[in-house]
Amino acid sequence: MNKFPTYQRFGDSAVLIRWENEISSTINSEVIEMEAYVKDCFSEEIIETVPTYNSLAIYLKYANNVTSFLEKVRSIKEIDSNVKPVTRYIVYIPVCYEQGFAMDLEALATRHELTPSEVVTLHTEASYRVYFNGFLPGFPYLGGLPIKLHTARKKTPRLHIEAGSVAIGGGQTGIYTIPSPGGWNIIGRCPLRFFSSEITPVSMLQAGDEVKFIPITSEAFKKIENEVASNTYIIRKELRYD
Amino acid sequence: MIKVLSGGLLTSIQDLGRFGYRSSGVPLSGVMDAVSARLANKLMENTPSEALMEITNSGPVLHFLEGAEIAITGAAFKPTINDIGVSMNSRIRVPKDGILKFGLPDYGLRAYLAMKGGFSTEEILGSRSQYQSITKKKRVEKGDSFLLEPFELINGLATASVKVDLKHFSSEMIEVYPGPEFDFLPKSFQKEIVKKPLQILAESNRMAYLLKGFEEFSANEIITGPVQPGTVQLTPSGQCIVLMRDAQTTGGYARILQLSESAISQLSQKRTFEKVYFKLI
Incomplete structure (x- = not known):
C-alpha cells in the first residue's frame, strides 16, 4: 500500500495532507485534484484550502471537529471521476x-x-x-x-x-x-x-x-x-x- | 465623526480577518488578540465580526466630534476622556468634543476600541482589516477620520461591564500542538522544546514574534508548504519564529509546533523581554 498521502491535524481547526517530499508536476497535479475533490465533497465544512508543491492545507470552519474530518478524508479511496475537472x-x-x-x-x-x-x-x-x-x-x-x-x-x-x-x-x-x-x-x-x-x-x-x-x-x-x-x-x- | 489627532505607535483597523484568499497569497490579517476583541464587540452588542481599532503599546489621541458610546478591552491602559479616567472593559460614554487618550499599559500590549456598529472603513475582499497592498491605508494615522453611527441615548447611563480573566495576560504558558515537522526532530529536541524558557525579541510584530532560547536546536528547511497564524518555525540557525496574523500563507522553514487559537491571542499581548514557554496540548 502506498504510504502517501499522509493526513494530520494542523492546529485547532486545520488538516494537512502531504505527498512525497519532492517538487514534481505529477505530485502537484495530485495535490490540485485532491483540492478540487475535497472542496466539492465537503464545501460545508471548509473555509478555504491552500495547495503548495506537495501538500494541501484545509482550513475548517471554526466549530468543526478536526478528528472526524480527518476520518472522512482518510477514507477517500480514489478521486471520483465525476468531479468537475480542474480547468487550467x-x-x-x-x-x-x-x-x-x-x-x-x-x-x-x-x-x-x-x-x-x-x-x-x-x-x-x-x-x-x-x-x-x-x-x-x-x-x-x-x-x-x-x-x-x-x-x-x-x-x-x-x-x-x-x-x-x-x-x-x-x-x-x-x-x-x-x-x-x-x-x-x-x-x-x-x-x-x-x-x-x-x-x-x-x-x-x-x-x-x-x-x-x-x-x-x-x-x-x-x-x-x-x-x-x-x-x-x-x-x-x-x-x-x- | 472621530478625528485622529495622533496615531500612536501602531494603530490599525482590524476585524476577524480576510478569509477565502489564502490560496492567492493574501494573508489572513485580523485582530491579534481575538479574545479581547470579541469582548469589546460583545460589550457594544456588536456581532463578533465588526471592525475595531487595534491599539499597540502607546495609544492614539482621538477627538470625538459627536457623542458616542464605546468600549475598550485588552491591555491595561489608563484611558482618559478630557483628562478624566474612564474604565476599561465596560461600556463608556464619550461626550461631544471628548478627547480620548490611552497613556501606556500597565500590562499587556494591545487594546481594542469598539463602537456601536463597528468601524465602517473600506471593505476589501470581505474584510476591513488594514494590510499593506490590500487596503489603501495600512494603519491609522494623524488626520484620519471615522464615521460614527448615529448614537441614541437609551435608558440613561451605559453600565455594561465584564470581568477579565487576568491569566490571559499573566500566564507564561503557550499551548501548542505538534507541528507538521515535529516528528522529524530528534527525540531529545522534542522533549526539551516544550519546557525551554523563551524570551520575546524586540523585532516582533503583527507578522511574526521572534523568540530567543532555541539557539541549541535547529531544523532543515522544507519544501515550501502552507503556514498559518500560530505556526512555530525553527530555522537552520536556531531562530524561533511564531507566525502571527499578518503572516505569509506559505513558508520554507520547519513547522515544529502550532499554537492553539487562544494561545495566539495570549502571545500577542506579550511584550519584548517577557518570558513564555510552550506546553503540548
Whole structure:
C-alpha cells in the first residue's frame, strides 16, 4: 500500500495532507485534484484550502471537529471521476527584457558566460508550471527554469522592486506581483496586473497553469501598459489538455 | 465623526480577518488578540465580526466630534476622556468634543476600541482589516477620520461591564500542538522544546514574534508548504519564529509546533523581554 498521502491535524481547526517530499508536476497535479475533490465533497465544512508543491492545507470552519474530518478524508479511496475537472490554461505573458527594466540581466549573463540575448532566449523558450501562489498576493511559484539560468539571490536585497518585475532567485523564476523588497535578480518587467482585489479570481495565475514568457519591446510595453490601465488588454490564454 | 489627532505607535483597523484568499497569497490579517476583541464587540452588542481599532503599546489621541458610546478591552491602559479616567472593559460614554487618550499599559500590549456598529472603513475582499497592498491605508494615522453611527441615548447611563480573566495576560504558558515537522526532530529536541524558557525579541510584530532560547536546536528547511497564524518555525540557525496574523500563507522553514487559537491571542499581548514557554496540548 502506498504510504502517501499522509493526513494530520494542523492546529485547532486545520488538516494537512502531504505527498512525497519532492517538487514534481505529477505530485502537484495530485495535490490540485485532491483540492478540487475535497472542496466539492465537503464545501460545508471548509473555509478555504491552500495547495503548495506537495501538500494541501484545509482550513475548517471554526466549530468543526478536526478528528472526524480527518476520518472522512482518510477514507477517500480514489478521486471520483465525476468531479468537475480542474480547468487550467497556458498563459502567455509579455515581458520587456530591455535595459531599464532588467537591472540584473547583464551581470547575470556575464556570470553564466552568456550574452543578455542568450539569457532572454533561454528564459522565453522554456515553459513554466505554476505550482501555487504564495509569498505575496498573487505571487506564482514557477517551476521549470533552465539549469543554465539558476542564479543565487543577491547578497543585499533591494528595498523596492517594481510590480511586474520578472526575476530569478536560485532555481526559481517568478514575478513580483506587487511592489516589494526582494533579493532576486531582475531580468525584465511585465506590464500586466497579476493581482487585483477588484477582479475574480484575484490572482491572474492559478495552481496548475502553465506560463510562457513572450519578449516585447519597450514600445510594446507602454502600449500594453495603457491597454491594461483602460481594461482593454486581452491576456492570451489557451486551454491545457494533459 | 472621530478625528485622529495622533496615531500612536501602531494603530490599525482590524476585524476577524480576510478569509477565502489564502490560496492567492493574501494573508489572513485580523485582530491579534481575538479574545479581547470579541469582548469589546460583545460589550457594544456588536456581532463578533465588526471592525475595531487595534491599539499597540502607546495609544492614539482621538477627538470625538459627536457623542458616542464605546468600549475598550485588552491591555491595561489608563484611558482618559478630557483628562478624566474612564474604565476599561465596560461600556463608556464619550461626550461631544471628548478627547480620548490611552497613556501606556500597565500590562499587556494591545487594546481594542469598539463602537456601536463597528468601524465602517473600506471593505476589501470581505474584510476591513488594514494590510499593506490590500487596503489603501495600512494603519491609522494623524488626520484620519471615522464615521460614527448615529448614537441614541437609551435608558440613561451605559453600565455594561465584564470581568477579565487576568491569566490571559499573566500566564507564561503557550499551548501548542505538534507541528507538521515535529516528528522529524530528534527525540531529545522534542522533549526539551516544550519546557525551554523563551524570551520575546524586540523585532516582533503583527507578522511574526521572534523568540530567543532555541539557539541549541535547529531544523532543515522544507519544501515550501502552507503556514498559518500560530505556526512555530525553527530555522537552520536556531531562530524561533511564531507566525502571527499578518503572516505569509506559505513558508520554507520547519513547522515544529502550532499554537492553539487562544494561545495566539495570549502571545500577542506579550511584550519584548517577557518570558513564555510552550506546553503540548
